[in-house]
Amino acid sequence: MYTRKFRNNTKQSSETPEVMITEKKPLERRTAVRKRNESRAVSKLKVIPLGGLHEVGKNITAFEYEDEILIVDCGVAFPEDDMLGIDLVIPDFSYLTKNSEKVLGVVITHGHEDHIGSLPYFLKELNVPIYGTKLTIGLVETKLKEHNILNSVERNNVNAGDTIKLGRNFKVEFIRSTHSIADSVALAITTPAGVVVHTGDFKIDFTPIQGDMIDLQRFAELGKKGVLLLMCESTNVERTGYTMSERSVGGIIDKIFDDSEGQRIMVATFSSNIDRIQQIVNSAVAHKRKVAVVGRSMTNVVKTAGELGYLNIPKTTLIDVQEARNFSDGELVIITTGSQGETMAALSRIALGEHRQIEVKPTDKIIISASPIPGNEKSIYKVINELIKKGADVIYDGLMDVHVSGHARQEEIKIMHSLVKPKYLMPIHGEYKMLRCHKNLACELGMDKNNVFVMANGDVLELTKNSAKHYVNAVPSGQIFVDGLGVGDVGNIVLRDRRHLSQDGLMIVVVAMDKYSGEILSGPDIISRGFVYVRESEELMDDAKAVVNEALAKCERKNINEWAYIKTLIKDTLRDYLWQKTKRSPMILPIVMDIE
Numbered sequence: 310m311y312t313r314k315f316r317n318n319t320k321q322s323s324e325t326p327e328v329m330i331t332e333k334k335p336l337e338r339r340t341a342v343r344k345r346n347e348s349r350a351v352s353k354l355k356v357i358p359l360g361g362l363h364e365v366g367k368n369i370t371a372f373e374y375e376d377e378i379l380i381v382d383c384g385v386a387f388p389e390d391d392m393l394g395i396d397l398v399i400p401d402f403s404y405l406t407k408n409s410e411k412v413l414g415v416v417i418t419h420g421h422e423d424h425i426g427s428l429p430y431f432l433k434e435l436n437v438p439i440y441g442t443k444l445t446i447g448l449v450e451t452k453l454k455e456h457n458i459l460n461s462v463e464r465n466n467v468n469a470g471d472t473i474k475l476g477r478n479f480k481v482e483f484i485r486s487t488h489s490i491a492d493s494v495a496l497a498i499t500t501p502a503g504v505v506v507h508t509g510d511f512k513i514d515f516t517p518i519q520g521d522m523i524d525l526q527r528f529a530e531l532g533k534k535g536v537l538l539l540m541c542e543s544t545n546v547e548r549t550g551y552t553m554s555e556r557s558v559g560g561i562i563d564k565i566f567d568d569s570e571g572q573r574i575m576v577a578t579f580s581s582n583i584d585r586i587q588q589i590v591n592s593a594v595a596h597k598r599k600v601a602v603v604g605r606s607m608t609n610v611v612k613t614a615g616e617l618g619y620l621n622i623p624k625t626t627l628i629d630v631q632e633a634r635n636f637s638d639g640e641l642v643i644i645t646t647g648s649q650g651e652t653m654a655a656l657s658r659i660a661l662g663e664h665r666q667i668e669v670k671p672t673d674k675i676i677i678s679a680s681p682i683p684g685n686e687k688s689i690y691k692v693i694n695e696l697i698k699k700g701a702d703v704i705y706d707g708l709m710d711v712h713v714s715g716h717a718r719q720e721e722i723k724i725m726h727s728l729v730k731p732k733y734l735m736p737i738h739g740e741y742k743m744l745r746c747h748k749n750l751a752c753e754l755g756m757d758k759n760n761v762f763v764m765a766n767g768d769v770l771e772l773t774k775n776s777a778k779h780y781v782n783a784v785p786s787g788q789i790f791v792d793g794l795g796v797g798d799v800g801n802i803v804l805r806d807r808r809h810l811s812q813d814g815l816m817i818v819v820v821a822m823d824k825y826s827g828e829i830l831s832g833p834d835i836i837s838r839g840f841v842y843v844r845e846s847e848e849l850m851d852d853a854k855a856v857v858n859e860a861l862a863k864c865e866r867k868n869i870n871e872w873a874y875i876k877t878l879i880k881d882t883l884r885d886y887l888w889q890k891t892k893r894s895p896m897i898l899p900i901v902m903d904i905e
Contacts, residue, residue, distance in 0.1 A: 354502035356538065356735065356770040359786050360384065360400040363741045363765050365544065365682060366423040367788075369400050370507070370737070374478040374500050378411040381496065381507055382418055385426030386788075387651075397791040399427040402434060404784040409435050413475040417441035418509030419493035420448035421581050429456035430791070438463040440473060442483070444492035447613045448581070469494050469524070485524040487514040489555065489582050489715025491619050495528075502772050503537025506729050510542050510738065512552045512714070513721040518584035519619070525728060532730040537772060539731035543739035543747040544716040551720050553713040558678070559588040561710050566592045569674045572702075573638035574598070577648040577656045578678040580606040582715075583614045585678060586644060590622050593642040601630040603667065604646030604655040630666050638672060648679035650688030660695035671700030678711045719750060726754050733777050734761045735770060813895040814839030816887070818857055818879050821902045830904050833857040833879070840895040849890060856886045872901050
């Protein structure tokens with residue numbers, strides 16, 4: 310075991326990172342020493358998932374021992390259809406900020422958005438060191454630049470095989486893994502209570518595009534020594550067999566290129582799937598095509614991966630999208646974002662004819678090299694339909710094997726269990742049905758069902774060398790919504806109002822009253838937005854106005870001039886009338902103005 314700190318310099322990607330040797334251990338972050346008379350024997354390791362359970366994405370887990378907390382991953386989730394106007398969903402960090410003096414740092418398993426996307430928001434609240442492999446840190450730095458906090462955050466590069474020490478209670482070993490992005494690692498976290506193995510996202514790929522295969526030998530060595538807890542991903546646990554190698558996609562892409570002479574090819578894929586992008590580039594080079602990259606996230610990742618040496622695109626091959634008009638269709642490949650049907654992504658705008666530089670042609674061949682994330686199916690098929698309407702030949706996962714997952718299926722998960730041989734298991738990274746299926750799989754392999762903990766965000770698993778106890782809803786957890794520059798200022802009540810407005814529209818009732826006598830001076834004037842088209846519903850609007858007038862007349866007769874009462878009466882009276890006439894319930898906003 311050793312500790313070291315690298316100076317980050319993305320421009321020197323081909324060189325060995327400079328090692329900074331100091332008298333103190335730079336990777337060791339110490340907290341206040343506890344009183345010596347406190348006994349370590351009664352201390353327990355707390356495993357606290359704050360995201361990633363009962364959901365896909367937003368992965369973050371805290372490990373707490375005595376007065377120290379280690380965090381693994383810090384990801385985002387993308388908004389669901391009913392989260393109107395929301396850009397991103399991030400975890401609730403309140404437990405960590407409340408215990409900020411305990412936090413040692415954040416260790417990242419790999420560079421996907423659901424594992425690094427929340428880092429800028431977290432680091433603005435709690436600036437602690439981050440640790441990750443070269444490509445992972447490079448992708449994180451791009452995000453930190455966008456948020457103008459790059460220079461204030463300590464970043465530490467590590468390699469697979471390294472072990473770092475954090476505080477008094479944590480040693481973290483980075484184990485080489487394989488996933489759909491290079492430089493992925495699993496973690497072996499050594500604590501006084503025992504060793505926790507965190508797989509991160511993984512699959513067992515014997516022929517990865519770059520780098521070595523997953524270090525199964527190291528998992529076996531840890532299993533022989535004894536593993537207290539295995540935290541194993543569950544994304545593909547419902548699927549039998551093995552996940553195909555990423556290399557298998559390359560042959561399919563090559564065949565499509567062979568059959569597309571004279572056609573312009575567009576490929577939509579995840580921007581972080583660098584190995585997929587490399588295979589597309591390889592086919593383009595072999596077929597003497599130029600490559601243009603479209604989409605902000607795709608452009609950023611290609612730039613970062615190229616600078617760090619994880620993506621090899623010949624200078625003569627890569628062109629700016631504006632240069633594409635200088636080449637014939639048969640000489641072009643366009644790699645774009647939008648494989649999940651995201652509204653603002655490049656492929657969606659191309660499909661709707663809203664992209665400034667690219668317009669779909671009937672001769673285009675468009676490959677969607679990704680499978681739908683659960684919940685995105687409708688958006689993706691909408692994009693596919695729009696592209697087909699414009700005459701394009703669209704190839705997607707249901708038609709050809711143009712995508713393989715980066716996640717382990719059942720047989721690979723069985724191999725991981727058999728090698729690690731944990732005392733306890735916590736399935737992670739998945740919806741409840743996936744976590745439950747993982748538990749059943751572990752029991753089939755011989756684990757005691759009482760040693761498998763299907764947990765939820767905010768639960769706590771408390772561990773000693775010989776015991777484990779599950780506490781439900783022990784710490785605050787949940788979703789924080791990011792809307793533009795606002796973080797957390799849109800909550801469930803605001804979302805409920807947005808849904809109400811989107812479904813039933815708005816009616817505004819404006820009344821002017823004498824400030825002293827309470828006499829109605831003008832109005833009521835009724836304005837409809839998103840409820841009915843006024844010009845075609847004049848009778849309804851006139852009757853609605855009459856109903857409100859009658860309610861106001863009652864107030865005058867009873868000498869009632871309290872704003873709150875009048876507003877409530879207008880709202881209730883008009884709502885009852887509109888429901889009776891239309892069986893719809895728009896949001897009603899009464900405005901009462903005082904006139905002197």
